[in-house]
Amino acid sequence: MESWIVETRGLKKYYRLGDHIVRALDGVDFTVREQEFVAIIGRSGSGKSTLLHMVGGLDTPTEGEVMVAGRSLSGMTKEELAIFRRRKVGFIFQNYNLVPDLNVYENVVLPIELDGKRVDREFTAEILDVLKLTEKREALPGMLSGGQQQRAAIARALASKPAIILADEPTGNLDTASGHDVLGLLKVVAKQFQQTLVLITHDQDIAQMADRIVCIEDGQIRKGRGLHA
């Protein structure tokens, strides 16, 4: 039997919008293997971000189950979900979402510090070095370029050695060159640090860099388009 780092079964997420019910996810069965790089593509409003949020424990499903690293997220309290996120998930957002008052280093080690764990300085230094941020570690996010901020966000996602990295359109706010640069680095570090990576993108070129592409349409995974070597 294959071991999945992520597995969703019959995942549904419905919203009420006025008199209408919006089916953001409508029975999604989705799996990711360990150290796999999966790209999720789909049109705006197709449900790809919702799927990512469910997997990351940011949102709770209307129905169905999410298993990450062998643990079911259903039934977890908010506190447990927060702890789960900081230990098992590394997020990379389109808007970087760095804490503006903390410098790069502080941002990177924040989830570890919040967990009360000892910061692995050598590992952190290595990540910063690989992501070419050593010189910028004391800079506040406001002093960095978009590409640098996103690299800092990648460093933060890696620092706690999570089970999975979830990236929601990480290049959406970057120009093409910076976008490719950041994505290249992301792929390299994911391989280097043996990380599982799930990435959402609009960009077919970027999706081509993944081990596998999953296409979502109207809250469901489209069959037959999800394979790529």
Added chain:
Amino acid sequence: MVFMLKNNNTRVLTRMAGRSLKSGRRQSVTMILAVLLSAFMLFGVFTVGMTYFKMQRLQNIRLGGGEFDAIMYGVTDEQLRTCRENPDILRFGVHAVSGYIDETEYDNTPEVTLMWADETCWNEIMAPARERVEGHYPVEEDEVMVTEYALEKCGFHGLNVGDTFTAVYGAGAVKCEKTFRISGIWEGFGEKSAFYVSEKFYEQTGLDPADVASGRFLIDFRQKLISQEEQDAFIASMNLGKQQRLFFTVDFAFSVQILTGIAGLALVICLCAYLLIYNIMYLSVAGNIRYYGLLQTIGMTGRQICGLIRRQMFLVGGIGLAGGVLLGSGVSFLVVPSVVKSLGIRMGKGGEIAVSFHPLILLLTLLLTGITVYIAGRKPAKIAVTCSPMEALGYRPSADVRRRGRLGGSRRKAGRQPRSGCKDTVRDISPSARIWRMAKEQITKDKRKAGIVMLSLAAGMSVFLCIATLLTSQAKREYNYNFRDFDMVVKNSTMRKEEQEERVQIFDQTVLDRLDAIEGVAETAPLRYAEITVPWEPEFADMWMREFYETWMNIPYEDEVEEYKEFPENFGSSLVGISKADFEALNAASGEPVDEEEFLEGKTCLLYRDGLEFKSSDVTGKSVTCAAYGDRTHTQTFEIGGLVDVNDYTALLGYPPTIIVSEDVVREFAEEPIIYKIGIRYREEYDAKTEAEILSVLDAGPHGKDYSYESRIEMKKEVEKAQGNMMEIGIGIALILALIGMMNYVNTFVGNIRSRRVEIAVLESIGMTGRQVKKMLILEGLLYAGGAWVITGIAGTAATYWIYQSMNYTGAEFVIPAVPLLCAAVISVLICISVPAIAYREIEKKGIVEYIKMPVC
């Protein structure tokens, strides 16, 4: 040629303003509430504050017995003319001592004076202090206006208007029996132990208002605000004679200081209101910047956006102002009078303080609130207009990239060690330390905003501190005029008798023993005196008498010096004996202490200055000789140790000095010195039972009617009656202001948390638990509270001290009230803890997903 036609967009802007207020109902309600509360605060505080100060004035009117600003002893025709010509004087009246009731068939020592008040004095100046008048002011020579209190002192009971009574009265050199007819009875405050006589009666006594012993001239000024220089100029214009004295009432003398204090308070209140409205408006408009950006993208000009915001402000301000004024009116005119009524304060003539509408207060409220709303809305409007559509779409009020950038730069430039991240300085920190640091960063990252929040909280707390301090000092003012702060002082009323043989020992050893035997009595301190003469001698007695005549007499010393030399018995005085404790109290009050040992041994004595213009150095070291009254051969000489102004130790005031010596000296000098007053201290303050026992002991003796007394219990009752509900209203103002200050903080903090929900969502997304977020927010709240308390502790205390001292005409000690302050501190801490927790719970409900897609910076 191109003509620019005015675009008639008023209707659409007004409609949009109304719609946006409706759609953002919650935010609109908060803003309206802010304006409403501010208008209410200003209106309520001004109305109730004015009532409070009116009440304080009423208290002074009651304590002084009339509405006047200055009192002058003795008034000449020339001075009357000067006053008539002075346009600053609203009115003046003569209130003259016309004699005294010497005895009645029921009481030998009634201690009731005869007074005459002229028409202005009785009908205008004294009227506000009266509560009830029956009958009319005396016109005929035998008519008197009485109080039940004075009648009782004379031993008369149940007399009414039209009844007559017979009494022996003294006036000047005259002493005769007369039948008086009661023309009227009054009740209220003022000279209650007096019978008011007619002008005809006063004229036949031969007394003259120009005589300082008789005439008291009461002046009521038109203007209630008068500086020290103007007071001095008025005194100079009156050209006072050597015997004359002019005093301003305390609230008039300190009118400028009091007004400055009130202005200071009003300023802080306005600051509170401004900060409250500004914060809410700023947060509200800043939160809507995206909306304004959207309007710009569809072609709305900056001017139109300005107009839109102005209309929103107008709507918010209008609704809030109307509500605030209505609420203020309700509280001022309905709640306050009902509280006054429930406290038993009569709302009638003579004591009425009805909360009255004053258009100026309404105008001031409208103006101040309007200006505050306008100023508070200007900056946010400017932000909305100057922000480009693209910037507006990414605008976030809590993030200021440039400022943070500069901060980071400056830190490096200053050469300070980085907080972390450097290989050499990297330290692991605990989650608590990290949260603490983040809370601290939140305060320091936008110092201006944090400053405003702290300042607004501090302003509310400072006003609370100030009013609490003023009220506590007011409550603690005990009005104890008894010497050495005794709980009760009983006086021998036979001391007022003209003839020496009528002045008798009513407090003999038996009475003293009975008083000492009362369980609640801790100490009795009898003061004894012996009647003496001070024989003429050139060195001291002559000098003293010359100065005395110059100061107090209308006839020259030369006319009587021969009589004094030959018959010193015609110029009697007293030798007063005081205890060691009395001496210590006198020495402590005196600026020039005297050697205790020499005084107690009887080598030195003290002299009562009696208003003469002597300095201690003029008499110290000289000798004074006294002789027993009626026995010129029995003399004793003392070295003069100094002069005292405290008149607690005077018995019979004569022309020669009152000589104060040790009590043993008096006992040795006279066979049985008369006890003229006894100070009594209770084991427990304000012990009514002990006081009743003392009175029953005194009443039981043969001289049961020949004593009078003053007690702290009686003084307290009188002051409480005079104060009315001043205290309750003051507490009300303090509580309203404290509430406003706290609401300001609550509003600001809730707004602050709401505006940071994206940032909080980001922290949650990377694994910060709800508990950790709450902890961080509570720490921030506590830091705000701490900062506010530091500001209150420094600036608030300094302002309070300044306001307090400017209004402290009683000279009461500045003491910060610990209990109210502690309560305020506890409440503020509780609020600072609970508000962040509640505000977080509210945003927590909405989840994280909605916000993490928004930009943080």
